[in-house]
Each structure stands twice: as structure tokens, then as C-alpha cells.
Amino acid sequence: MFDRSVSFASPTGTFLWTLKNQPRVCNIGARTDRYTRILGRSTTASTSGRWLRAHSRRLAVGGVFSTSMASADDLKKQVGYKAVDDYVRSGMVVGLGTGSTAAFAVERLGQKLAAGALRDIRCVPTSVRTEEQARSLNIPLTTLDEDAELDVAIDGADEVDSALNLVKGRGGALLREKMVEVCAKQFIVIVDESKLVPGLGVSGAMxxxxxxxxxxxxxRKIAALPALAGCRAEARRDAAGALYVTDNGNYIVDLYFEKPIADAYQAAQALRDTVGVVEHGLFLDMASVVIVAGAQGVYEKHR
Ligand SMILES: O=C[C@H](O)[C@H](O)[C@H](O)COP(=O)(O)O
Structure with missing residues (x-):
């Protein structure tokens, strides 16, 4: 369940969250013997809450907590914070992704700028949502018009395959994301393990x-493309049933596949060649690093 060799990007956050949520406290108590074995100290389950509180810092520093106790948000926070801590340095131009995972990276960037741990950063947001979050955290913003070369971009993904190719855009931000992320020297993708797939197009819409x-x-043209054989095409709608409109005033067609996309490169080319298509959610050969949070802890996959 936990492993000495595992190191966590943000174990303190996970631990505090665990203590605040009563049902999880029981889990901690049940595992106290294992924590004490690692730290070489004896205690009883009945004292575990007090004991764990007193030793939370040591446990966090030792990084012995299992992410099996972590919520989905904890996992997203771990990778979001790690991406900023490990890949963003003062003076950089940074692309800010969109979505629930990328929001943690933006949060971390805001914290480090406010604390003076990072200076002289300029960021290019990939959506109106991200721009608003960044503004609320006083993160200095720029655009591709002014800064066409980014040092790093950090973003989540909907699917990641074994070659680090991605499906993105289930949150509707694919066009700006791709425009920004192709301009980055390093594109850091942050996901929890549920996003890892054996082939693209299997876990939901492309x-x-x-x-x-x-x-x-x-x-109709898209649905008839031979490279996308077997897909079902559906216009995305909002909760009220109206057509979903992107930040760029366009619509989204969601493609659903029963089997993984046979050849993602052919599919991407066929979509690019279809007049009326603005952009698609296949992000091929773009990711430099994928930071993954899962049951075994946080790890990186490199291209
Ligand atoms: O359009 C949305 C983006 O591509 C997101 O990065 C992607 O959907 C992953 O989002 P989340 O981190 O919320 O799962």
C-alpha cells in the first residue's frame, strides 16, 4: 500500500486532507502499524489520530503515504504542483493549460509568485477560464503575439497512450491549447493514472x-472519413441543449469510437484536410514529459 521508494510531489496536502475527512481517518488508523514499522516507533490505533498529527511533518517529508488514500483532486494537485516545482524557473515564459488538473499548476504558480519564489514570469493562458484564474492570482500574462517562444507549457490531458500521444479537448479548449503548446520548448502533461490508455479514442470523445x-x-464529412471508420459523430451541447460554443466562437463535434483509433496520424491528417475543421484533439508527438499520479505514487514518463 505504501512504499519507501515512492516520493510524492505534495504529500503534505494529501495527509492534511486525510485527517480532515473522518472516514479516511479510520483508514489511517487501520494502517498505523505499518507507518510505525517504517518509522520504528510503536503506538496504538486509538492514539493514531493524535500521533499522526504530531508526526505529520516527518511522515510527509519521508514521503511514505500511499496515493491509494488520495482523492482524485489530491492526485491532480500532486502532479500540478510537481510540474511547476520541477519545470518552471524565474524568467520563463509559461503556457498555462486548461482543466481541473491544469488549474492546480496555475494555483501553484500563483503561490510561488506571491511568495517571491518565482520572479519575472510571463504566462500565456489557453482559455478564458484559465486567463480568469491567472488574473485572480496576479500572474503576469502575455500572448503568442508578443511572446511566440515559450520555455514550458503545462496542461492536463483526457487520454495518454504508451507513445505519449494525447487526446485533449473534452473541456473545449483544444484550439488555444494546441496553438500555445506547439510553441513550447517543453510540454509537460499532468494526469492521474486513469488517463493512461492502451490506444487513443477509447475512454470517451475525441x-x-x-x-x-x-x-x-x-x-457528415468527418464521420465519412475512412481514417475514422467506425466513429459516431455528435455535436456537443450544453446542459440546456444549445450547441456548445468554444472561446473562439466555434462548435465542437465529438467523435466516439468503439475500438482505439487505428492510425492516429492518418486520422489527424484526414481531419486537417477537411475544410471546415478548425482543429482536432489529437496531440501527437507533442508531449515532452508526462507526470502521472497513481496508486504507486507520482512518476514521470519521458519521450
Ligand atoms: O479542453 C480541455 C483540456 O484539453 C483539458 O486539459 C483536458 O480535458 C483534461 O482536463 P482535466 O484535467 O479536467 O481532466
Missing amino acids: PVEVTPFCWQHTM
Whole structure:
């Protein structure tokens, strides 16, 4: 359940969260004997809450907690914080991704800027949502028009395959994300293990951004592409049933596959060649590093 060799990006956060949530305290108590064995100290389950509180710093520094106790948000926070701690330095131009995982990286960047641990950073946000979060944290912003070369970009993903190719855009931000992330010297992807897939297109939609002009015609063209054989195309709608509109004023066609996309490169090329398609959610050969949080802790996959 936990392992001396595992190191966590943000174990303190996980631990504090665990203590605050009563059902999880029981889990900790049940495992106290294992913690004490590692630290060479005896205690009883009944004193575990007090004992763990007193030793939380030592436990956190030792990094012995298992992410099996962590919530999905804890895992996202671990990778979001680690990406900023390990890959962002003062003076850099940074691409800020979109989504629930990327939001933790933005949060960390804001914290480090406020604390003076990072200075002279300029960031390019990949969506209106991210821009608003960054502004609320006083993160200095720039655009690709002013800063066309980024040192690093950090973003989540919907799927990651074994070659570190990605599906992105289930949150609707794919166009700006791809525009920004192709300009980064290093593109750091942050995910929890649930995003790792044996082949792209299996866990949900592969989004395609299309122009509103004759979008149904474009959707039919996409669905008929031989490189996408077997896909079902559906226009994305909001909760009220209206067509979903991206930050760029476009629509999204979601493609659903029963089997992994046979050849993602062919599929990407066929989509690029379809007039009316603005961008698609296949991010191929782009990720430099994928930081993964899972049951065995946090680890990196490099291209
Ligand atoms: O359009 C959204 C983006 O591509 C997100 O990065 C992606 O959907 C992953 O989001 P989350 O971290 O919330 O799972």
C-alpha cells in the first residue's frame, strides 16, 4: 500500500486532507502499524489520530503515504504542483493549460509568485477560464503575439497512450491549447493514472472544433472519413441543449469510437484536410514529459 521508494510531489496536502475527512481517518488508523514499522516507533490505533498529527511533518517529508488514500483532486494537485516545482524557473515564459488538473499548476504558480519564489514570469493562458484564474492570482500574462517562444507549457490531458500521444479537448479548449503548446520548448502533461490508455479514442470523445458555418455538413464529412471508420459523430451541447460554443466562437463535434483509433496520424491528417475543421484533439508527438499520479505514487514518463 505504501512504499519507501515512492516520493510524492505534495504529500503534505494529501495527509492534511486525510485527517480532515473522518472516514479516511479510520483508514489511517487501520494502517498505523505499518507507518510505525517504517518509522520504528510503536503506538496504538486509538492514539493514531493524535500521533499522526504530531508526526505529520516527518511522515510527509519521508514521503511514505500511499496515493491509494488520495482523492482524485489530491492526485491532480500532486502532479500540478510537481510540474511547476520541477519545470518552471524565474524568467520563463509559461503556457498555462486548461482543466481541473491544469488549474492546480496555475494555483501553484500563483503561490510561488506571491511568495517571491518565482520572479519575472510571463504566462500565456489557453482559455478564458484559465486567463480568469491567472488574473485572480496576479500572474503576469502575455500572448503568442508578443511572446511566440515559450520555455514550458503545462496542461492536463483526457487520454495518454504508451507513445505519449494525447487526446485533449473534452473541456473545449483544444484550439488555444494546441496553438500555445506547439510553441513550447517543453510540454509537460499532468494526469492521474486513469488517463493512461492502451490506444487513443477509447475512454470517451475525441473532440473536433469546427466552424459554425454549415457545421452539419462538416460533421457528415468527418464521420465519412475512412481514417475514422467506425466513429459516431455528435455535436456537443450544453446542459440546456444549445450547441456548445468554444472561446473562439466555434462548435465542437465529438467523435466516439468503439475500438482505439487505428492510425492516429492518418486520422489527424484526414481531419486537417477537411475544410471546415478548425482543429482536432489529437496531440501527437507533442508531449515532452508526462507526470502521472497513481496508486504507486507520482512518476514521470519521458519521450
Ligand atoms: O479542453 C480541455 C483540456 O484539453 C483539458 O486539459 C483536458 O480535458 C483534461 O482536463 P482535466 O484535467 O479536467 O481532466
